[in-house]
Amino acid sequence: MERKIPRVMLILAILGFIYMLAPIVVVVMAGLTAGEFLTFPPQGLSLRWVAAFLQSESYLSAFFFSFKLALMTMIVSTILGTAAALFLSRTNMVGRGAMRAFFLSPVVLPGVVVGFALFAFYISTGIGLSRTIWGLWIGHILYSTPYVIGTVGAALAAYDVSLEEAARSLGASPWRAFRKVTLPNISQGIQAGSIFAFIVSFGQFEVSLFLSSPNSEPLPIAMYNSLRYQFDPSAAAAGIFAITLVIASVLLTNRLVNIRRLLDRRQ
Amino acid sequence: MTAGSGVSSAFRPARLKWLLVLPLMIFFVVFFVIPVGLIFATSFNPPAIGQVSATWDLTLDNYIRFFSRSNYLEAAGRSVLLGVIVALATVIVAYPMAFVIAKTEHPGRNTFLLILVLAAMQLDMVIRLYGMMVILGNNGLINQFLLALGMTTDGAPVQLMYNFLGVVLGLVQFALPFMILTLIGVIRGIDPSLEEAARSLGASRRRAFFRVTLPMSMPGILAGSLLVFALSISSYIVPALMGGFRVGVLPIHIFQQVAESARFQFGATIAVILFVLSAGAVAIYLWLGNRRSGGMA
Numbered sequence: 068m069e070r071k072i073p074r075v076m077l078i079l080a081i082l083g084f085i086y087m088l089a090p091i092v093v094v095v096m097a098g099l100t101a102g103e104f105l106t107f108p109p110q111g112l113s114l115r116w117v118a119a120f121l122q123s124e125s126y127l128s129a130f131f132f133s134f135k136l137a138l139m140t141m142i143v144s145t146i147l148g149t150a151a152a153l154f155l156s157r158t159n160m161v162g163r164g165a166m167r168a169f170f171l172s173p174v175v176l177p178g179v180v181v182g183f184a185l186f187a188f189y190i191s192t193g194i195g196l197s198r199t200i201w202g203l204w205i206g207h208i209l210y211s212t213p214y215v216i217g218t219v220g221a222a223l224a225a226y227d228v229s230l231e232e233a234a235r236s237l238g239a240s241p242w243r244a245f246r247k248v249t250l251p252n253i254s255q256g257i258q259a260g261s262i263f264a265f266i267v268s269f270g271q272f273e274v275s276l277f278l279s280s281p282n283s284e285p286l287p288i289a290m291y292n293s294l295r296y297q298f299d300p301s302a303a304a305a306g307i308f309a310i311t312l313v314i315a316s317v318l319l320t321n322r323l324v325n326i327r328r329l330l331d332r333r334q
Numbered sequence: 335m336t337a338g339s340g341v342s343s344a345f346r347p348a349r350l351k352w353l354l355v356l357p358l359m360i361f362f363v364v365f366f367v368i369p370v371g372l373i374f375a376t377s378f379n380p381p382a383i384g385q386v387s388a389t390w391d392l393t394l395d396n397y398i399r400f401f402s403r404s405n406y407l408e409a410a411g412r413s414v415l416l417g418v419i420v421a422l423a424t425v426i427v428a429y430p431m432a433f434v435i436a437k438t439e440h441p442g443r444n445t446f447l448l449i450l451v452l453a454a455m456q457l458d459m460v461i462r463l464y465g466m467m468v469i470l471g472n473n474g475l476i477n478q479f480l481l482a483l484g485m486t487t488d489g490a491p492v493q494l495m496y497n498f499l500g501v502v503l504g505l506v507q508f509a510l511p512f513m514i515l516t517l518i519g520v521i522r523g524i525d526p527s528l529e530e531a532a533r534s535l536g537a538s539r540r541r542a543f544f545r546v547t548l549p550m551s552m553p554g555i556l557a558g559s560l561l562v563f564a565l566s567i568s569s570y571i572v573p574a575l576m577g578g579f580r581v582g583v584l585p586i587h588i589f590q591q592v593a594e595s596a597r598f599q600f601g602a603t604i605a606v607i608l609f610v611l612s613a614g615a616v617a618i619y620l621w622l623g624n625r626r627s628g629g630m631a
């Protein structure tokens with residue numbers, strides 16, 4: 068058994084997974100605790116904080132606001148990102164790598180700076196987008212589209228273009244060949260990309276910071292505002308719903324595309 | 335040769351192909367390049383409280399102010415130091431995790447572990463920080479546990495957050511999935527027969543790991559560290575909640591200048607400095623990646 072994983076490595080990895088996942092487990096426990104706050108050992112289970120969340124004006128409206136914003140973002144990011152990924156997969160032009168890096172760059176550039184830049188841009192051009200859902204929408208599209216490009220790009224890399232060429236040579240129009248041959252082959256990649264776009268928007272904090280207002284407040288901002296002052300277990304209950312949403316979407320992504328292959332290309 | 339129309343040209347007309355990328359290009363230029371460019375311009379305008387628009391009145395005053403005030407320089411230094419410490423700590427925590435995932439050959443188990451990493455990465459940072467605060471706070475789970483064991487001195491809580499340590503712990507939690515995903519690919523790419531060769535030549539398992547596997551992972555470790563550095567110095571939410579505004583880093587100063595004091599020009603200056611630091615790390619990351627693939631990618 069030469070290939071076995073060394074025991075030290077295994078123990079360190081388990082500790083790492085605990086570090087990565089413990090906060091998430093703790094949020095679920097805090098949302099389900101019977102006490103005023105989470106204690107050790109726990110005081111038993113209850114749904115009182117879940118009920119409090121479902122009755123709370125601010126969290127519930129923030130939850131639905133985020134949901135709506137994420138859906139809006141998902142639609143535009145999926146269309147723009149898929150089209151751009153198609154272009155990137157079919158061009159040999161010189162700046163191709165640079166263009167791809169440019170479209171992916173928002174993921175690693177400071178969201179606070181980009182949010183501030185958009186905020187200043189809205190105000191100084193006077194186009195009436197500041198502190199509206201539309202202004203947030205634009206910022207979220209910038210940060211969600213890279214995930215669509217990455218996921219659809221991976222699907223396109225696994226797809227053999229000669230299939231489409233064969234359809235063309237048999238007389239299909241370009242649009243028909245694309246719609247009947249290419250699209251069905253990459254549709255699962257597109258669906259997975261759109262789920263990513265949704266989740267990234269739903270959890271987006273940094274860009275929203277400068278762009279939200281009390282009338283247009285996404286869930287992460289609402290939770291942040293309450294966390295600054297006190298531990299509100301109904302925020303943890305809101306967290307349980309968000310955690311469920313994320314787990315469901317990652318599982319769905321896994322059904323659509325092979326996560327292992329998708330991530331292999333990511334690095 | 336006549337280019338353009340005709341059956342002999344490429345299947346996809348070259349000019350029409352551009353229509354695919356045009357909408358996103360326009361969107362990025364209008365809502366990304368121009369706004370960030372305006373921030374660069376604003377940073378060279380003389381300070382005027384409440385004034386947002388960029389003007390042609392250019393000066394270096396804001397930069398002189400930034401580099402002559404010790405608290406801003408310290409904030410920049412603290413951000414960079416934080417980025418370096420978090421990158422190192424994240425490598426140490428992430429490497430064994432990535433190693434185990436890369437070496438897990440059972441497809442179901444492998445997918446399960448990847449789903450855990452991906453779910454952690456996609457989950458809203460505010461929710462993860464709520465959990466971190468419940469664990470590390472003064473009345474948090476760790477302190478309750480220590481108190482119950484009588485391991486605290488005079489019942490005083492161990493300060494695990496609202497300080498630099500807390501920000502580091504929060505940022506490592508934030509950056510872990512990114513580092514793991516970067517390392518898995520690199521570790522998987524190392525030919526296991528190399529380690530076996532070292533073993534068969536008499537190297538102990540530990541020696542074979544430290545002399546063969548780990549050095550061959552260095553490109554991934556470096557790339558992941560640059561990525562984590564860029565992500566860490568950019569984060570507002572982690573220093574805000576885990577540091578309780580007591581750890582002044584660049585993103586915190588930007589928000590204070592802009593949202594609390596309406597000093598747009600100076601806020602823009604700090605934003606430019608943060609942007610350049612972060613983009614610089616990303617540029618090195620891309621350059622290394624390009625060199626590694628020999629320009630083939």
